[in-house]
Amino acid sequence: MSIKLDDVPISEYNLRCKLDHDHPALSDTRDYVVSIPGMAGAYDFGADMGPKSFNLPFDFINVKSNTDIVFEIRSFKKAILDGYGNPKTFKLSFDYAPNKYYNARYSGSLPLERLIHKGRFVLPLTAFDPFEYSIVANDEITWGSEVITFESDYLFGTIGGETHSITAPKTIVETVNGDTLRPIFNINGSGTNVIISANGQSFSLGTFSNVNWVIDGDNYTALKNGANGLSDYNKNYLSGDWIELLNGDNSITITGSGLNLTFEVRFRDKYM
Numbered sequence: 001m002s003i004k005l006d007d008v009p010i011s012e013y014n015l016r017c018k019l020d021h022d023h024p025a026l027s028d029t030r031d032y033v034v035s036i037p038g039m040a041g042a043y044d045f046g047a048d049m050g051p052k053s054f055n056l057p058f059d060f061i062n063v064k065s066n067t068d069i070v071f072e073i074r075s076f077k078k079a080i081l082d083g084y085g086n087p088k089t090f091k092l093s094f095d096y097a098p099n100k101y102y103n104a105r106y107s108g109s110l111p112l113e114r115l116i117h118k119g120r121f122v123l124p125l126t127a128f129d130p131f132e133y134s135i136v137a138n139d140e141i142t143w144g145s146e147v148i149t150f151e152s153d154y155l156f157g158t159i160g161g162e163t164h165s166i167t168a169p170k171t172i173v174e175t176v177n178g179d180t181l182r183p184i185f186n187i188n189g190s191g192t193n194v195i196i197s198a199n200g201q202s203f204s205l206g207t208f209s210n211v212n213w214v215i216d217g218d219n220y221t222a223l224k225n226g227a228n229g230l231s232d233y234n235k236n237y238l239s240g241d242w243i244e245l246l247n248g249d250n251s252i253t254i255t256g257s258g259l260n261l262t263f264e265v266r267f268r269d270k271y272m
Contacts, residue, residue, distance in 0.1 A: 002095040003056065005079050010058070013076045018057040023094065026272065027052035027130040049272065052130040054092070054104065056123045069119040073112065080106045080123075092125060099135055100271060102127040134178065134269040137161075166261040171253045176245045178269035182217025183245055189261035195237075198252040199244060204237035217242035 001017050003010050010017060032045040063069050082088040092104040108124030139161035164172055166189075174183075185196065190209040195202055205213055214223040215233070220242065222233035234240025243252075245267065254263060 004091070004093045006090045007093075008079065011061075013079065014060055014062045014072045015058045015076065016061050018059065021057055022053075022055040024052060024054075027127075049130050052102070052127045053107070054123075054125040054127070056125065058121055058123055060119045063118060066114055066119075069112075069114060073119075092127070093135070097132070100132040101135055102132055103129055131179070131270040131272055133271075137266060137268045138174070139264075139266060162264075164263045166254050166259050166263050168259060169253070169255045171251050172263070172265075174245060174250045174252060174265050176247050176250060176267070176269060178247065178271045180244050180246050181267050181270060182242050183265050183267035184217070185213070185215040185243075186264040186266060187213040187215070187261055190258065191256045191261055192258045194254070194256035194259070194261075196243065196252065196254055198250055199246055201241045201243045203240045203243060204234050206232060206235055206237075208232075217244070 001019050001021070003017050026049070028050045029047045030050050031047045033042040034045065035042040060069055060072055063072060080087065080090070087106040089103050089105045091101040093101040104125040104127040106124065107126035110121055110123065112119055112121045161174075162172075164170070187194075187196075187205065188211070190211070191205070192207045194205040194208070196205070203215065208224075212223075212225055213229065214221075216222075222229045224232060245265075252265065254261070
């Protein structure tokens with residue numbers, strides 16, 4: 001089985017991963033419950049998903065001595081540690097899901113079993129963000145691409161990833177193939193009382209001229225010409241929110257007057 005760390009196959013470190021390995025379908029839950037003496041059961045206040053852990057059994061290949069193993073493990077350490085010797089976060093991908101990756105890092109301990117002419121170990125990794133992410137962003141989905149294959153979750157008919165010219169109120173469609181997400185809106189130009197709406201949520205940018213807005217809902221930031229624009233984001237607009245896009249086709253409406261905008265929606269599909 002092939003695994004890649006930051007797009008580098010583990011075979012380049014003279015390693016192979018056994019077919020039997022620990023790759024949980026879902027991470028553990030964090031349950032929020034309150035038990036009260038004298039009451040059966042507990043009050044359920046919902047749950048979140050915790051980090052996702054992997055235990056990957058590796059064997060060294062093409063080694064003839066313990067000296068070779070020392071050299072190979074030293075090379076492999078550079079893949080999982082930064083220049084200061086601390087665990088670093090890297091992209092982890094599996095050959096049976098080639099169009100997705102996790103952001104994972106070494107977490108645990110790494111005993112090395114040294115055998116005659118070979119060695120083996122179990123690498124503990126944790127994706128503290130438990131989502132898998134598409135290897136391409138929505139604007140990189142092109143039919144005929146050598147990156148997007150028939151094994152991916154993308155189907156013919158996926159809509160989005162374009163730059164739109166907006167000179168009058170307009171509705172565009174963006175397709176999300178994964179789970180619910182908050183995208184980045186890149187809006188450049190001028191408009192009066194500009195409001196963006198989708199899925200029952202909306203935000204206001206008010207009136208502006210020759211301004212570049214970058215609205216990042218995932219990080220709750222609003223940049224106006226590169227500076228913090230939160231004071232003008234949803235100003236005097238009490239119903240303003242951070243827009244979420246749902247799995248499937250999402251209709252996004254741009255309204256206002258005097259519109260002369262370019263409008264982009266950027267995101268990377270994610271999957272639990």
